[in-house]
Amino acid sequence: MARQKLTAVRGVKDILPEEARRWSEAERVAREIFARYGYGEIRVPTFERTELFSRGIGDSTDIVTKEMYTFEDKGGDSITLRPEATASICRAYVQNSLYAQAGVAKLFCMGPMFRYERPQAGRYRQFHQIDAEALGTDDPALDAEVIFMLMEFLEAVGLAGLSLQLNNIGDAECRPVYAAALLEFLKKETAGMGADLAERIERNPLRFLDSKDPDHAEIISRAPTIDQYWNKRCRNHFDTLCRHLDRGGVRYERNPALVRGLDYYCLTVFEVTSEDLGAQNAVCGGGRYDGLVEELGGPPTPAIGFAIGMERLLQLTGKAGPGTGGESVEYPIEVFIVALGESAEAESLTLASELRGRGLRADRTFGGGSMKSQMKRADRSGARYVIVLGDDEIAGGVVALRDMAESQQEKIERAGIGDHLCARLRA
Ligand code: AMP
Numbered sequence: 001m002a003r004q005k006l007t008a009v010r011g012v013k014d015i016l017p018e019e020a021r022r023w024s025e026a027e028r029v030a031r032e033i034f035a036r037y038g039y040g041e042i043r044v045p046t047f048e049r050t051e052l053f054s055r056g057i058g059d060s061t062d063i064v065t066k067e068m069y070t071f072e073d074k075g076g077d078s079i080t081l082r083p084e085a086t087a088s089i090c091r092a093y094v095q096n097s098l099y100a101q102a103g104v105a106k107l108f109c110m111g112p113m114f115r116y117e118r119p120q121a122g123r124y125r126q127f128h129q130i131d132a133e134a135l136g137t138d139d140p141a142l143d144a145e146v147i148f149m150l151m152e153f154l155e156a157v158g159l160a161g162l163s164l165q166l167n168n169i170g171d172a173e174c175r176p177v178y179a180a181a182l183l184e185f186l187k188k189e190t191a192g193m194g195a196d197l198a199e200r201i202e203r204n205p206l207r208f209l210d211s212k213d214p215d216h217a218e219i220i221s222r223a224p225t226i227d228q229y230w231n232k233r234c235r236n237h238f239d240t241l242c243r244h245l246d247r248g249g250v251r252y253e254r255n256p257a258l259v260r261g262l263d264y265y266c267l268t269v270f271e272v273t274s275e276d277l278g279a280q281n282a283v284c285g286g287g288r289y290d291g292l293v294e295e296l297g298g299p300p301t302p303a304i305g306f307a308i309g310m311e312r313l314l315q316l317t318g319k320a321g322p323g324t325g326g327e328s329v330e331y332p333i334e335v336f337i338v339a340l341g342e343s344a345e346a347e348s349l350t351l352a353s354e355l356r357g358r359g360l361r362a363d364r365t366f367g368g369g370s371m372k373s374q375m376k377r378a379d380r381s382g383a384r385y386v387i388v389l390g391d392d393e394i395a396g397g398v399v400a401l402r403d404m405a406e407s408q409q410e411k412i413e414r415a416g417i418g419d420h421l422c423a424r425l426r427a
Contacts, residue, residue: 010125011119011123011125012125012126013124019314022314023128023310023314025157026157026310026314029153029156029157030110030153033156034108034153037106037145038106039106039134040106040108041108041109041110042108042109043111044082044089044092045082045088046081046082046111047079047082048079048091049077049078050070050078050080051078052087052088052091053068053082053083055295056090056091056264056292056296057087057264058262058263060203060263061263063115063262066116067115068080068116069083069114069115069116081114083113083114084113084131085111085129085131085133086131086262086264086292086305086307087264087292089107089131089133090292090293090298090303091296093135093293093298094296094297094298099136099299104136104137105136106133106135107135108130108132109130110130111128111129112126112127113128113129114126120279120280121280122277122279122280122311122312122315123280127310129308129309130307130308130310130313131305131306131307132146132149133304135301135302136301137302138237138288138302140240140244141240141244142304143244143268143288144244144245144250146286147164147270150284150286150308151164151250151272153308154272154308159283159316159317161275162272162273162274162283163253163275164250164251164253164270164272165253165258165270165271165272166241166242166245166253166268166269166270167256167257167258167259167268167270168226168230168268168269169206169226169260169265170229170231170234170266170267172266172291174230174234175266177229178229181224183201185223185224186201186205186208186219186223189222190208190219193215206259207259208220209223209257209259210259210260212279223257225257226256227256234267237268238267241268242254255271258270258271260287264291264292265287265288265289266287266289266290266291267288267290268287268304269285270286270287271284271285271286274312274316276316277315283308283309283313284306284307284309285307286304286306287305287306288302289303289305331361332361332383333361333362333363333381334360334383334384334385334421334425335360335383335384335386336363336377336378336381336383336386336387337351337352337362337364337386337389338375338389339368339374339389339390340368340371340374340389341390341391344389344390344393344394345368347389348364348365351387351389351417354418355417355418355421358418358421359426360418360421360425365378378404379404384404384405385403385404385425386401386402387400387402387417388409393414397413397415398413399411399412399414399417401417401420
């Protein structure tokens with residue numbers, strides 16, 4: 001009886017070579033552009049103490065209350081697979097005293113994140129982010145620079161028709177005043193809509209503005225907005241940022257209802273959305289988190305960052321996305337060896353190693369087969385050159401070299417084949 005096929009768990013997916021090539025290309029573009037802005041790569045662990053996220057992201061957020069992959073390890077510690085990278089990067093910044101270096105610390109990181117969300121198109125339980133963080137100043141010029149870098153990257157990978165949504169969600173002084181006013185308003189407006197909703201509003205009234213429920217849309221449209229409550233500092237920060245963006249030619253939309261789901265944000269928040277993504281329309285989210293480093297035991301360090309969702313980014317770039325050069329693999333095979341007979345097969349192994357040692361991309365048939373079937377495999381490999389080895393060639397100290405593009409075949413000295421191919425392929 002055939003064994004049952006094992007499949008991956010719900011909400012995760014395999015990235016096969018053709019798609020992985022597009023991923024690498026997007027990552028390469030990110031590395032190149034981020035380097036121009038002075039960012040260095042940081043690789044943080046994929047799991048951390050649970051406390052880092054509950055303290056950092058906030059106990060009342062959806063991520064912490066519902067979506068974390070948390071488990072007890074064999075030593076009894078509570079461990080969580082990282083649901084995002086910012087908290088880890090701040091932890092690393094504090095732990096490694098990166099604040100001791102002068103100036104702004106600019107860091108980026110790429111990798112998988114884990115959230116137990118309901119899987120749907122564009123939403124996975126393991127997904128990947130490109131994350132950039134700049135720590136060390138509350139100057140709105142840094143907010144602008146971070147947004148310039150983000151938009152330059154999105155454009156460089158070929159994304160068009162995006163919308164940059166921008167807001168300022170206030171600071172520790174004016175946000176609580178706004179939250180109280182919003183709570184009062186929502187309590188009145190949502191009376192009779194259920195205890196569950198009432199409890200959620202009580203816990204964090206700002207999150208109501210994120211609601212996708214059509215019944216809530218009309219209430220949200222009449223709700224007080226944060227800009228009416230900004231103190232002088234927040235208004236100045238927002239106005240200055242807008243001026244920088246205008247001067248830099250970056251288009252944005254002011255969206256006073258944009259709050260974002262993580263507690264650590266303050267002042268600037270932004271999101272990049274695309275109509276082509278459907279319900280899960282955000283390709284990137286970011287904002288300021290001036291209190292997080294201190295919350296994690298470091299010195300007061302204002303900071304800002306963003307996270308781009310790789311799956312959504314590549315969904316948008318589609319087949320015409322970064323790195324589509326026509327070939328199906330990143331480094332196509334250049335030479336393919338067809339071997340007929342036992343001694344030719346053994347020689348094929350040696351020859352392939354020799355060619356690879358010369359820096360050529362070589363492959364061969366495995367498991368023998370007729371000339372016809374092996375040539376079919378050679379053809380499918382896409383290699384420009386095919387080497388045919390049979391008893392006659394071995395006896396004569398030669399190989400038959402076929403140029404697939406020219407449909408020509410010639411005999412070449414076995415000893416000189418490496419030089420010959422290098423001259424043709426690497427000239
Ligand atoms: P966030 O960390 O929630 O601000 O998300 C930043 C970006 O990561 C979003 O704009 C999405 O592009 C992406 N993202 C977040 N959650 C998921 C998920 N469950 N599946 C796929 N992408 C996600």
